[in-house]
Amino acid sequence: MLTRLDRRTILRAALLSPALAYPVHALVRQDESVASPFSYPIGLPDGLSGDGFLIRHGFTTENTWYLPGYWHTGEDWYAVEGDTAGAAVLAIGEGEVVFAGSEYPGRVVIVRHAEDLYSMYGHLDPTLTVVEGDAVVRGQSLGTVLDRGDDTPNHLHVEVRTFLTTTEVNGDAPRYGFQCGPGCPPGPGYWPIEAPDLPVDQGWLNPTHVINDLALPTPDDGEVPLGEVVVTQSPSADQTSVWSAPEADPGSERIGTLPLDPGTSFPLLAIRTGDPGRATTGAGAYDVWYQIDTPADGPGWVRAVTPSDAETGGDGRPSAVRIDLIPGMGIVTG
Numbered sequence: 001m002l003t004r005l006d007r008r009t010i011l012r013a014a015l016l017s018p019a020l021a022y023p024v025h026a027l028v029r030q031d032e033s034v035a036s037p038f039s040y041p042i043g044l045p046d047g048l049s050g051d052g053f054l055i056r057h058g059f060t061t062e063n064t065w066y067l068p069g070y071w072h073t074g075e076d077w078y079a080v081e082g083d084t085a086g087a088a089v090l091a092i093g094e095g096e097v098v099f100a101g102s103e104y105p106g107r108v109v110i111v112r113h114a115e116d117l118y119s120m121y122g123h124l125d126p127t128l129t130v131v132e133g134d135a136v137v138r139g140q141s142l143g144t145v146l147d148r149g150d151d152t153p154n155h156l157h158v159e160v161r162t163f164l165t166t167t168e169v170n171g172d173a174p175r176y177g178f179q180c181g182p183g184c185p186p187g188p189g190y191w192p193i194e195a196p197d198l199p200v201d202q203g204w205l206n207p208t209h210v211i212n213d214l215a216l217p218t219p220d221d222g223e224v225p226l227g228e229v230v231v232t233q234s235p236s237a238d239q240t241s242v243w244s245a246p247e248a249d250p251g252s253e254r255i256g257t258l259p260l261d262p263g264t265s266f267p268l269l270a271i272r273t274g275d276p277g278r279a280t281t282g283a284g285a286y287d288v289w290y291q292i293d294t295p296a297d298g299p300g301w302v303r304a305v306t307p308s309d310a311e312t313g314g315d316g317r318p319s320a321v322r323i324d325l326i327p328g329m330g331i332v333t334g
């Protein structure tokens with residue numbers, strides 16, 4: 001089992017190592033634009049992946065109306081407007097389909113991106129567009145979100161994790177009596193709050209952090225701009241603060257205000273993402289910043305995702321996350 005501190009390094013190393021089945025660098029720089037190896041897992045027709053959606057229950061948050069007392073081991077993606085059923089489910093990155101099946105309810109697809117990096121998509125319609133063994137590229141359709149027909153609202157459950165099966169979660173000796181037990185690749189989707197360890201200790205990672213951490217193929221090559229970011233159709237507010245550095249950095253100062261007008265775009269200079277394996281719970285742990293060139297204040301840092309108390313855990317802390325800005329080179333859903 002990986003240690004918490006090692007995971008970020010291992011993510012990068014895995015993607016750059018010969019063990020990777022599908023070289024990420026094949027995606028780098030096509031048609032003079034920067035292609036991003038990873039992007040969000042769901043899309044509307046003609047929209048950027050992730051645009052028009054929110055994370056109603058984030059990673060390692062408590063869903064008090066569905067399963068109180070448990071940490072959510074993934075993200076539940078919902079359409080901001082209308083029903084989520086039928087939305088396209090998209091591979092977050094290049095890889096191989098290593099599992100397609102189950103009854104979650106709905107089908108589950110698991111993609112292996114690297115030796116220690118898997119993405120899992122749950123509650124899909126039975127009509128999948130991939131089968132086990134398929135090679136997929138970033139943004140490729142895996143299927144659509146299931147119309148469940150039960151009391152639970154339609155949504156996509158997404159996990160990113162270091163394992164397909166692991167002994168204590170879904171392998172030979174599950175520690176807790178979840179319905180999906182031994183040898184069940186989808187896994188339980190939840191982990192008890194009373195457990196002595198957190199989901200990150202078992203190998204689950206914050207999906208939005210992983211996606212943003214790997215959104216740029218060569219983040220340190222010194223070439224700017226790296227592309228552009230676009231304000232989503234449904235930002236969390238009308239405007240956001242511009243900072244001299246990500247807010248938590250020592251000496252960071254607020255230097256201005258950026259209107260969040262849907263569809264407007266800005267040159268992207270850098271991305272800063274919190275550790276995908278950070279041992280912090282609640283939606284407040286989401287920490288994604290973009291350095292952009294703003295019209296009014298020049299280069300500055302803005303928060304890309306915002307915790308929302310539209311849903312809260314039993315302790316009152318936010319469980320939901322709004323997406324304010326998306327890398328513009330994300331896949332446009334056809």
Ligand SMILES: [Zn+2]
Nearest residue numbers: 074075076157
């Ligand atoms: Zn879920």
